[in-house]
Amino acid sequence: MRVIITAGPTREAIDPVRYLGNRSSGKMGAALAEACITAGHSTTLILGPVSTSFPSVENRVDVESARDMHSAVMREFPNHDLLIMAAAVADYRPKSVSPTKLSRSAGALTLELEPTEDIAASASSIRKPHQRIIGFSLERDGDLARARQKLLTKKLDLIVFNPLKTMNSEGVEAILLYPDGRTENVPYSSKAHFADILLNRAAALFT
């Protein structure tokens, strides 16, 4: 298989120094990349700014913002079979970026934010019949309904529901949701073990 994995956070610039970020470590993505290499898949990584070390792959694209990641996914997806979106993409960015460092002396400050590109929905819109898309949904414990809604509205083949406590942790607790209503509970396991399970389920999406 030719696989794309997106991983890490994105950063949305406020000014030359400040940004909106999120706490993704990229560890899930690194585990998925390892599992892909071991399984012999041709692998493309599209990575936000991470300090986690990633294995060497055929094709690594480093990006910073949600807009950059959106462009990279739209460019790379047509040449791949499977897209796994493990990145924690910012949902919002500042409406305007200040070209100069904002000064503290300005007192209180209001930051106007706008939604970023919906990468999952965009990828779905250009998907060919042989291609499969897996998303991740990090939500409050128990908020499965929201993960299911994302799965359906973004037309994904599988979504991984993670409770918030998974973030930055060594292990992962997950529920896999399918469009036909099937669910699979994956008990707490290492990210490496979970990556193997997910790639196995991904392969089954093509049969």
Place this chain on the structure above:
Amino acid sequence: MRVIITAGPTREAIDPVRYLGNRSSGKMGAALAEACITAGHSTTLILGPVSTSFPSVENRVDVESARDMHSAVMREFPNHDLLIMAAAVADYRPKSVSPTKLSRSAGALTLELEPTEDIAASASSIRKPHQRIIGFSLERDGDLARARQKLLTKKLDLIVFNPLKTMNSEGVEAILLYPDGRTENVPYSSKAHFADILLNRAAALFT
């Protein structure tokens, strides 16, 4: 000397996942810590979230937000002779932190920000006659006036003016400003070499 070095960025939570951050790598702080150890100074590090590796010191305090860093500095400073504030502390934080992950479906979003604690000014306010304080001022190229204003209003003994391009780079270009109007241009040099120069100038503040 008993020296405190603050380094790295701070993160100001928006919700459990998102934060306001800045691009500081902490490399200047790491170079200063190395120089302090080599010079035989007793060293306390107060560090925001960094991925740069730091040398082992007697006392390392890991913090996340500007509020945390303010508390740590106010607690530690009385037991030290010299405070070097190399951290890139957020100037603003959200007025309120959402206890739950903000949902994208909320559409456009306005984030109300408030100024964070002024750590330099707070440290000055509790300073004893034998103590010295060095600040950093990262500004647009040439905006020395703003660095000088910080030096005077925050009652520092020395401020290091860095142009914005120094951020995340391997080297540093700096102008040292003193309250009596003296300035010293330090030509572009490695952060390690600059750290030696700065500690030398710091020692002279006590004579």
